[in-house]
Amino acid sequence: MNQITISQIANAFVPAKEINDAKLFAGRQAQVNDALFALNTDGSNIAIIGGRGIGKSSLARQIINIGQGNNELLSKLGIYHDSKLDYLTIYFACGNNIKSINDLLIRLLTTRDCLLEWIYDIPTAITELGKIQSGVDIGIAKLGADSASEKTSVSAIQTHDVDVIFQNIISEILKSKIAKNGVLIVIDEFDQIENPQGFAKLLKSLATNTPGLKFCIVGVAQDIQYLMKEHGSSDRLFAGSVISLPSMTSDELNEIISNAENTIEKHIQFNDNARTRLVELANGHPYIVHLIGKQALKTAYLEPKYELDSKFIDETLKEIAEKEADPVLEGRYKKAVASSYQREGVLKSLVSVIQKDGEILTTDAYKVAIEYDIDNPSQYVGHLISEEYGAELIKLRERYYRFKDSLFTTYVKARPWLTSSK
DSSP, X not given: OOOOOHHHHHHHSOTTSOOOOTTTOOOOHHHHHHHHHHHTSTTOOEEEEOOTTSXXXXXXXXXXXXXXXXXXXXXXXXXXXXXOOOEEEEEEEOOTTOOBHHHHHHHHHXXXXXXXXXHTXXXXXHHHHHHHHHHEEEOSSSTTOOOTTOOEEEXXXXXXXXXXXXXXXXXXXXXXXXXXXXXXXXXXXGGGOSBOTTHHHHHHHHHHHOXXXXXXXXXXXXXXXXXXXXXXXXXXXXXXXXXXXXXXXXXXXHHHHHHHHHHTTTSSEEOHHHHHHHHHHHTTOHHHHHHHHHHHHHHHHHTTOSEEOXXXXXXXXXXXXXXXXXXXXXXXXXXXXTTOHHHHHHHHHHHHTOOTTSOEEXXXXXXXXXXXXXXXXXXXXXXXXXXXXXXXXXXXXXXEEEESXXXXXXXXXXXXXXXXXX
């Protein structure tokens, strides 16, 4: 057996980034097949929707690979394909500094890793870009910088003009025949855009005037519903290409574990009990498998330990909580609990009785809370819907509630208790 490196161990599971390598991508055959047809459909944009930690960004990366002519995943999944696509592909992840669609368009045009490097090769596109440069207050060192601290705000040019400039530049890129199938722009974290108003209208205009451009937006279902309401014909622009990612099956989650084991030549393995426990804790979320798996391999490598069991997985969970391996989820958990055993008990009770449709009947939760010796649990349900405790719970109607984030509920189920009843 070859010597296994720290790098191999550290990258067998990757909770912090999307899966780009087809060999590490697990499951999702139906969704990849839908994406392939959408990429081959003229005038169709793509939307990937689903909860946090469910694998949207990883699927988006695979769509980029397929769009660039890499059919490795299609072959791996046994999906029939008869050609290689040739798109100029652009990936952009929105952050909280993208306030509007205007900001998004300017970033796409002026960021080095997006359209800027292609614009430089086309004189007519450079001329159009000059209109942005002269009409926008740019709070960056130079045009084309890609720092997260960049700030852009429209001043001398009108909002409509940014749309037109973007459309003109895309037209020039398409005319240059850089890629046979056109331009594919993937917008990840679309739900981070503070005000997406105008995007549906823009898509409609681009579909008419630049038919070689295709967008893939990655977000949550509400984003698509908003677009549909904003513009009457928006539904046609995503017809048959809204890809909804459900929770992963046990087989798909097990494939993630097998992929990780293979990358380290099975130097460390998860036995059947460990796999069962890990899949149970993940509750359909690949992110949780990656989060726990990464910490488990790190600990096992340092001990060393070569076969991991369910007890080891549970010990790893405690490590994750103590070390705040996911500071965002851990921070939300601590804000909801706020050092109260009663509130933590009600939180645990609520997630233990979630129905298949995601709804929670408090009558069921209160029975569990009583087993934890919690008096007046309804008081703590009231806390959990308030902003003071993170507003993780949403009231639907009398006695029925829902958590706003399924990844958080999975974390609540998996995390060891923070408080004590004593």
